[in-house]
Amino acid sequence: MGSYLDELKVQMGEKKQEPAASPVTEAKTEAKTEAKTDAKTINLNELRSNVSQTSTEPKLDSLKDMFSSKMNQTQESDSLSSKLEKKEDAKAIDVLLAGWERNGKLVTKYGESEIYRIEGDSLMYYKANIPKSSPSQKMIITTLKEATTRLITTDPYKIRDPIQRQNIYYQKILEILENAPEINVPKHLFSFYAKAVVTEMVGFGLLDPLIHDTKLEEIMIIGPNKPTYVYHKDYGMMYTNVVYYNDSEIQDLVDKIARILGRRVDISSPLLDARLPDGSRVNATIPPASIDGSTVTIRKFRDDPYTVVDLINFKTVNLEVAAFLWCAVEGFGAKPANIIISGGTGSGKTTLLNVLANFTPDDSRVITIEDTAELKLPIKHTIRFEGRPPGLEGGGEITLEILVKNTLRMRPDRVIVGEIRSAEATTLFTAMNTGHDGCMGTIHANSARETLVRITSPPMDVPMLMLAGLDLILVQKRLNTAKGQVRRITEIAEIDGVFENKPVANIIFKWNPQTDTLERTNQPIKYFELIKTYTRYNDSEIADILTKRIKLIKELVDNNIRDINDVSKRIQDSYIKDKQR
Numbered sequence: 207m208g209s210y211l212d213e214l215k216v217q218m219g220e221k222k223q224e225p226a227a228s229p230v231t232e233a234k235t236e237a238k239t240e241a242k243t244d245a246k247t248i249n250l251n252e253l254r255s256n257v258s259q260t261s262t263e264p265k266l267d268s269l270k271d272m273f274s275s276k277m278n279q280t281q282e283s284d285s286l287s288s289k290l291e292k293k294e295d296a297k298a299i300d301v302l303l304a305g306w307e308r309n310g311k312l313v314t315k316y317g318e319s320e321i322y323r324i325e326g327d328s329l330m331y332y333k334a335n336i337p338k339s340s341p342s343q344k345m346i347i348t349t350l351k352e353a354t355t356r357l358i359t360t361d362p363y364k365i366r367d368p369i370q371r372q373n374i375y376y377q378k379i380l381e382i383l384e385n386a387p388e389i390n391v392p393k394h395l396f397s398f399y400a401k402a403v404v405t406e407m408v409g410f411g412l413l414d415p416l417i418h419d420t421k422l423e424e425i426m427i428i429g430p431n432k433p434t435y436v437y438h439k440d441y442g443m444m445y446t447n448v449v450y451y452n453d454s455e456i457q458d459l460v461d462k463i464a465r466i467l468g469r470r471v472d473i474s475s476p477l478l479d480a481r482l483p484d485g486s487r488v489n490a491t492i493p494p495a496s497i498d499g500s501t502v503t504i505r506k507f508r509d510d511p512y513t514v515v516d517l518i519n520f521k522t523v524n525l526e527v528a529a530f531l532w533c534a535v536e537g538f539g540a541k542p543a544n545i546i547i548s549g550g551t552g553s554g555k556t557t558l559l560n561v562l563a564n565f566t567p568d569d570s571r572v573i574t575i576e577d578t579a580e581l582k583l584p585i586k587h588t589i590r591f592e593g594r595p596p597g598l599e600g601g602g603e604i605t606l607e608i609l610v611k612n613t614l615r616m617r618p619d620r621v622i623v624g625e626i627r628s629a630e631a632t633t634l635f636t637a638m639n640t641g642h643d644g645c646m647g648t649i650h651a652n653s654a655r656e657t658l659v660r661i662t663s664p665p666m667d668v669p670m671l672m673l674a675g676l677d678l679i680l681v682q683k684r685l686n687t688a689k690g691q692v693r694r695i696t697e698i699a700e701i702d703g704v705f706e707n708k709p710v711a712n713i714i715f716k717w718n719p720q721t722d723t724l725e726r727t728n729q730p731i732k733y734f735e736l737i738k739t740y741t742r743y744n745d746s747e748i749a750d751i752l753t754k755r756i757k758l759i760k761e762l763v764d765n766n767i768r769d770i771n772d773v774s775k776r777i778q779d780s781y782i783k784d785k786q787r
């Protein structure tokens with residue numbers, strides 16, 4: 207099988223051919239004579255014996271033992287993955303990357319990354335600074351990893367502070383290196399090895415530089431011997447120099463992610479959809495589900511979420527529409543709108559939902575329900591729920607529908623459902639129709655009309671009559687333009703009854719691609735009429751409130767006040783001022 211062990215054998219063979227090159231080959235072969243007295247000695251002895259292996263077959267046995275449990279775990283999928291591990295593919299990909307680096311045109315450089323344009327290719331190339339280790343160095347790293355795992359019994363992710371976590375591991379590895387001179391790692395390479403082991407153990411190895419680059423929105427591993435792709439904020443989809451040469455390397459990563467999350471991915475359950483401790487969303491698949499090899503997709507979580515100020519700077523929305531949406535979410539102190547945000551994959555639905563939810567007054571009781579918790583709201587009184595898929599025995603599932611039902615028994619002021627997909631839709635629409643205002647959620651659809659069709663068709667199956675409870679549909683799109691990729695709200699619609707048994711969407715704002723502006727159509731805004739029935743406001747007073755909010759947002763944009771907490775404070779302060787007037 208093309209597993210780790212085979213690879214190690216190959217590496218050992220290579221080592222034989224280049225005797226003076228690596229610290230391992232310099233290491234003296236040492237018989238395992240020391241008595242195993244305590245845990246620490248045992249570990250160090252094992253470490254020594256493993257590292258001081260030469261290429262002779264019998265001595266590989268101890269390595270075999272060391273990795274046997276791991277091999278058993280992945281045995282079944284390995285037989286599939288071995289088909290994928292073609293040496294020619296590995297060579298071909300290296301040649302391809304080298305060509306891109308040699309012939310590509312350097313477009314920009316920041317941090318430790320370089321971006322190249324590749325002649326005749328529509329995608330650009332992202333070169334991360336990833337240390338390439340030789341096969342023998344890889345073996346030392348692996349052995350050090352094993353030794354460290356045995357010496358540190360705490361699960362790395364239980365040490366919450368990532369810096370502290372890294373430091374603890376770093377120090378431990380230095381200690382191992384110092385106490386095991388037989389490994390024969392020269393002192394000046396201690397930090398190289400310590401860093402390499404730390405990134406593999408408490409980070410995500412090769413992916414680390416990609417994870418740390420805040421300009422990358424998504425990281426996509428698509429199988430062995432293929433470049434890992436990234437979605438760059440400015441350049442869209444790109445190739446990278448991060449390559450996994452064996453499917454088992456990707457599966458190791460998947461196993462690690464699953465372990466952190468207390469889940470399991472194997473042949474009987476080859477799909478994983480979850481949230482990493484840092485809030486990033488991750489999806490992983492292994493063969494036989496993904497037939498060309500294992501995949502990992504990471505939607506990176508922004509520590510510093512976008513706010514309305516960012517959306518205006520990106521031109522996703524203009525000042526007028528931002529103020530209109532603010533009023534709709536707040537509800538003129540009377541009737542917060544029920545809002546659905548639609549769009550395609552990665553169009554920015556969740557981000558827009560988060561931005562809008564931040565207009566909720568702080569005196570509201572907000573309940574959020576998501577499959578994977580992504581929302582980040584600085585509103586004081588927020589309760590967050592996360593659904594759960596069924597366990598291995600098929601039990602323990604917590605569906606969004608159950609959570610929405612439960613939420614309605616909790617006297618919420620606002621119910622926010624991250625992504626509405628099936629039966630929870632009817633529960634949410636029932637809530638909208640029974641006096642729960644300020645419900646919000648997202649749906650995968652490409653236009654307001656398509657949104658209505660999806661809501662009223664299986665599996666959502668919301669009865670047509672219930673659509674009356676919905677006030678606004680916002681459609682957002684990710685568009686490729688001459689300026690690169692941009693995200694725009696392209697439609698804002700209201701429901702205008704049912705015609706010939708089909709719900710009618712009334713478009714009140716529409717994006718004009720010629721001028722790149724979101725323009726007001728000549729359709730009246732029903733929501734304002736509704737507000738007039740709930741409040742004492744007339745048209746000019748509604749216009750005054752809108753103007754006041756336009757001014758406030760403009761002030762934030764002009765002064766570059768964009769941090770979520772600062773923006774939220776200004777919004778909440780304005781409510782307090784209004785109340786005390």
Ligand SMILES: Nc1ncnc2c1ncn2[C@@H]1O[C@H](COP(=O)(O)OP(=O)(O)OP(=O)(O)O)[C@@H](O)[C@H]1O
Nearest residue numbers: 423517520522550551552553554555556557558693
């Ligand atoms: N208006 C915007 N301008 C620029 N980037 C944005 C904008 N909105 C979101 N993004 C970025 O786009 C990526 C996708 O955003 P988000 O997760 O909100 O999309 P989504 O539509 O909810 O995706 P999915 O369909 O996968 O749930 C994120 O990295 C986010 O930071």
Ligand SMILES: [Mg+2]
Nearest residue numbers: 555556557625
């Ligand atoms: Mg989303």
